[in-house]
Amino acid sequence: MKKFIDNIRSKPAGGILLLFCTIQVVAIIAGLLYPENFRYLNPANIAVLLKSMSALGIMAIGVGILMISGEFDLSVGTLYTFCAIVTATMVKEYALSPYLAMIIGIIVGIIAGLIHGNIVNRFTIPSFIVTLGAMLLWKGGTLLYHGAKSLRYKYESETYKTVLTGDIGVIDASFLWFIGVGIVFYFIVHHHKIGNHFFAVGGNPEAAIAIGINPKRVKLIAFSIAGGCAALSGVVAMSRVGSVQPGGGLGLELEAIAACVIGGCALMGGRGSILGIMLGTALIYTIQDLLLLLRAPGFYFEMFVGGLIVLAVIINVTIRKRI
Amino acid sequence: MSQLNYYECKNVSKRYGNLTALDNVDFHIGKNEVVGLLGDNGAGKSTLIKMMSGVVAPDTGNVFVDGKETKISTRKQSEEVAGIETIYQNSALCDDMTIIRNIFMGREITNLFGFMDHKKMEDLSLEVLESGVHISGIDSPLKEIGALSGGQKQAVAIARAVYFKRKILLLDEPTSALSVRETERVLKYVTELKSENVSSVIVTHNLYHAFQVCDRFVVMSHGKVIFEKNKSDTNLDEVTEQVIKV
Numbered sequence: 001m002k003k004f005i006d007n008i009r010s011k012p013a014g015g016i017l018l019l020f021c022t023i024q025v026v027a028i029i030a031g032l033l034y035p036e037n038f039r040y041l042n043p044a045n046i047a048v049l050l051k052s053m054s055a056l057g058i059m060a061i062g063v064g065i066l067m068i069s070g071e072f073d074l075s076v077g078t079l080y081t082f083c084a085i086v087t088a089t090m091v092k093e094y095a096l097s098p099y100l101a102m103i104i105g106i107i108v109g110i111i112a113g114l115i116h117g118n119i120v121n122r123f124t125i126p127s128f129i130v131t132l133g134a135m136l137l138w139k140g141g142t143l144l145y146h147g148a149k150s151l152r153y154k155y156e157s158e159t160y161k162t163v164l165t166g167d168i169g170v171i172d173a174s175f176l177w178f179i180g181v182g183i184v185f186y187f188i189v190h191h192h193k194i195g196n197h198f199f200a201v202g203g204n205p206e207a208a209i210a211i212g213i214n215p216k217r218v219k220l221i222a223f224s225i226a227g228g229c230a231a232l233s234g235v236v237a238m239s240r241v242g243s244v245q246p247g248g249g250l251g252l253e254l255e256a257i258a259a260c261v262i263g264g265c266a267l268m269g270g271r272g273s274i275l276g277i278m279l280g281t282a283l284i285y286t287i288q289d290l291l292l293l294l295r296a297p298g299f300y301f302e303m304f305v306g307g308l309i310v311l312a313v314i315i316n317v318t319i320r321k322r323i
Numbered sequence: 324m325s326q327l328n329y330y331e332c333k334n335v336s337k338r339y340g341n342l343t344a345l346d347n348v349d350f351h352i353g354k355n356e357v358v359g360l361l362g363d364n365g366a367g368k369s370t371l372i373k374m375m376s377g378v379v380a381p382d383t384g385n386v387f388v389d390g391k392e393t394k395i396s397t398r399k400q401s402e403e404v405a406g407i408e409t410i411y412q413n414s415a416l417c418d419d420m421t422i423i424r425n426i427f428m429g430r431e432i433t434n435l436f437g438f439m440d441h442k443k444m445e446d447l448s449l450e451v452l453e454s455g456v457h458i459s460g461i462d463s464p465l466k467e468i469g470a471l472s473g474g475q476k477q478a479v480a481i482a483r484a485v486y487f488k489r490k491i492l493l494l495d496e497p498t499s500a501l502s503v504r505e506t507e508r509v510l511k512y513v514t515e516l517k518s519e520n521v522s523s524v525i526v527t528h529n530l531y532h533a534f535q536v537c538d539r540f541v542v543m544s545h546g547k548v549i550f551e552k553n554k555s556d557t558n559l560d561e562v563t564e565q566v567i568k569v
Contacts, residue, residue, distance in 0.1 A: 191438050193431035196420075200428050203417035210415035211429040212399055271419045 013276030015316040016263050020279045020286075027290060038293055047170040049289045054178035055080075055237035057281040059252060060259040061185050062229025064277040067260050068189070069222035070202035070269025071127040073116060074253050075134035076230035081249035082138045083109045083231035084238040085146045088153045098155045098239075106231045112138070113227020117220040127223075135253065142246045152243045164239035174240050178278075181229065186274040198222060203270025258305065259284055262312040283308065328387075329354050329522060330375070330405060330491060335384030337370055344370040345381065346546035352491055355517045358524045359537035361566050366543040368526045372493050375524075376409040377401035406490035410480050410497055418469035422461065423448040425468050426483045451486045452479075474505025481512050485519055492516065492523040498532060510536045530566065534559055542566055 011017070031040035039045050059076055066073050087105030090096045096104070116134055120127045155161065166173045189195035200208040201215040208215050238244040263280025265272030287308055288301050331351040337344045344367050352358055360368050373379040377398045386393050388405045401407040409415075416425045423444050432440045432447070448464035461475060468476060477497055484492055494513070498506040513523050514536050527533050533540065540557065542550035542565045550565040 187438070191441070193433050193437050193439055196424055196428065196431055196439065199420055199424070200417050203419045204415070207415035207417055208429070210398070210409065210411075212402065213429045266419070270417060 011273070013264050013273045013279060015319040016276050016279045016283065016312060018319075019312065019315055020283055023283070023286060023290075027286070040290070040293055043170050045289065045293070047167070047172065049285055050170065050175040051172040051240070052288075053281050053285040054172070054174035055233045055240075056252060056255055056259060056284070057178040057278060058181050058233035058236060059230050060256040060263075060277050060281050061181055061274060062226035063253070063256040064260040064263065064265050064272055064274070065185065065189060065198060065229075066127075066222045066226040067257070067265045067267070068202050068269060068272045069198045069219050070205065071117075071120065071219055071222065072131060072257070073113070073127065073134075073223065073226045073230075074131040075112070075116065075138055076226060076256060077249040077252035077254075078135050078138035078142065079109060079112050079227060079230045079249075080234035080237070080252060081244060081246060082112075082142045082145070082234075084153075084234035084244045085142055085151060085246065087235050088151050088238060088244060089146065091153070091155055092151075098157055098160045102232075102235050105235050106228050109227040109229075109231025109234075110224045111227070113224040113230075114220060116227070117223030120223070121216040121219065135250075139247075139250060146246055148246055150243055150245045153238050154242070155239075160239075164236065172240070174236050177232075177236050181232065182274055182278050185225075189274050194218070194221060199270055201269075202266075255284070255305075258309050262309055264312075264316050280312070283312075328352065329389060330407075331387040332375070332381075333385050333387070335371075335374065335381045335386075337374060337379065337381050343546045345374065348384075348543075348546070348548055350541065350548065352522050352524060353539075354522060355520060356522050356538045357513060357517065357536050358522070359533035359540045360524050360526045360543070361530065361533060361540060361562065362543035363566060365545075367546040368543055369495060370546075371543070372409065372495050372524070372526060375401065375405075375491075376407055376493055402489075406488065407493060408484035408487070408489040408491070409493045409495065410477065410484070411495050416468045416476055416480060418467065420468060422452070422464040422466055422468060422471075422479055425479065426451060426464075426486065430487065447486070451482050472505060473501045474508050477501070477505075477509050478512060481509070481516070485516065485521060489521060492521055494523060494525045496526055496528070498527065498529070506532065530559060530563055534562075544568075 027040045030038050035041070059080060063073060063076055083105040086108050087101045090101035090104055091098050112134070116127065116131055119125070119130050162173070164173055189198060197208070197213050197218045200211070200213055201218045205215050208218075234249070259280040260272065260277050261267065261280070262283055263272065263276030263278070265277065284305055287304055291301055291304060292298070328351040333349050335345055335348045335350070348367070348371060350371065360371065362368050370379060374381050377395045377400050380396045386395055393404055395401045395404060417428070420428070426448050427444050432443050434440060445464055452461055452464060461471065468479065471479065481492065498509055501509065510532060513525065516523060525533065525537060534554070537554060539553050540551065540562050541548055542562065550562070
């Protein structure tokens with residue numbers, strides 16, 4: 001038992017895993033007991049739940065990696081829209097293949113991340129400030145580039161449709177993208193040496209320097225991952241919905257940070273895990289889903305997310321308290 | 324005498340604007356010896372340590388490693404050319420990472436694609452923790468650094484330096500944040516290191532600690548070396564007097 005507790009305590013995702021499992025068990029039991037009134041296990045409900053979390057999840061993975069490295073990116077929400085619009089116009093106006101357009105969109109996101117990182121590195125100003133400015137820049141940039149009209153995203157390719165919007169049973173393609181991105185970054189963050197450097201730079205930058213790691217380079221990589229993930233989540237979401245709103249995306253950056261914090265990422269860096277970030281995202285959407293099933297009015301939702309953030313951090317801190 | 328010196332710097336000076344931090348300093352570190360670098364605040368000890376570890380470049384002067392003149396101007400050079408590792412009061416470790424990941428931080432054992440070989444790193448960490456500098460109270464290298472005491476942390480930092488075959492350890496106030504018992508332990512490690520062919524330089528304000536472990540004392544004042552004697556040729560009173568005289 002002690003070993004079990006120690007094990008949970010030592011994992012950054014330990015607390016959130018416990019909370020997530022508890023909520024799932026309660027919801028599943030309630031769903032089995034009252035299948036008519038509480039349709040948690042209804043396939044349609046599961047399908048919607050899985051479908052809705054992927055865009056935020058992909059973005060949160062990038063944001064979380066950057067947070068582990070000790071920096072923030074507040075611009076991912078508006079960058080998400082900007083890159084989606086770039087992708088859509090590549091297809092609509094330049095008749096590029098949707099795959100190529102998607103790659104271009106992601107490259108734009110990565111370049112944006114590199115620009116943010118370079119400014120932070122060169123002028124040693126907080127990334128909070130730099131990306132706060134960038135947030136407004138990309139929002140304005142979207143309007144400048146496209147205008148305020150909503151943009152329909154149509155593509156001819158059937159395969160593209162299947163790859164981005166198809167489904168296997170209740171599992172939507174976008175959810176598989178989320179899982180895929182999660183797996184790729186799980187290996188990078190937890191098993192690749194660059195992942196070790198993310199934690200070192202975020203946890204103790206002086207130690208990283210003393211040991212010969214270049215924090216600027218590591219942070220630059222993390223910024224580019226955050227930008228790339230924001231772009232990918234924008235394209236995935238746009239493909240699923242079939243349109244993109246130039247004013248959309250704003251606010252997503254805070255939800256992504258919330259997902260990371262719920263998932264056990266330390267605000268000051270050096271701590272976090274991909275599993276935690278994914279569970280944090282899933283938890284936000286599970287809570288939302290449960291509230292809808294309980295017929296709570298939609299605008300209460302944010303109140304609960306707010307409570308959840310604080311609760312999750314309390315659990316994370318309590319479970320890690322060293323005696 | 325000079326053949327025996329592993330590291331030597333001659334006529335080293337460093338100025339910061341009007342302030343002369345190092346004024347024609349001659350300093351050497353022999354093989355298998357522990358040097359106590361003493362002096363009041365602002366004497367230039369920390370600048371000398373920083374110069375030796377490559378963080379600060381001297382304005383004038385020459386550095387010799389193993390008798391050969393060498394230029395050391397970055398942290399990497401001091402590590403690779405002279406085998407120098409610095410251990411600070413707040414050691415260069417990350418609290419939220421495991422002992423293994425700290426030991427191999429920046430020097431991860433990886434495959435061709437940069438993915439880490441966890442098994443190998445864990446085995447070697449166990450070896451590091453068990454051999455050479457024995458660290459008591461650490462049962463698993465999977466423990467997070469944050470869960471260790473101050474003395475254990477310093478011990479891990481020292482063990483890491485030993486494992487990576489460092490020749491010289493520069494310890495800048497290594498015990499100032501430690502309890503009495505932990506201090507004893509860290510000082511014991513330092514003396515044990517001599518048998519591993521590692522020399523150390525200890526900067527400390529505590530002359531009793533210095534007397535416990537050092538073979539030679541160097542006292543600095545206002546950027547100059549004002550006193551240098553082997554332990555056998557001096558006593559605590561004489562060294563104390565040199566440190567406090569203005």
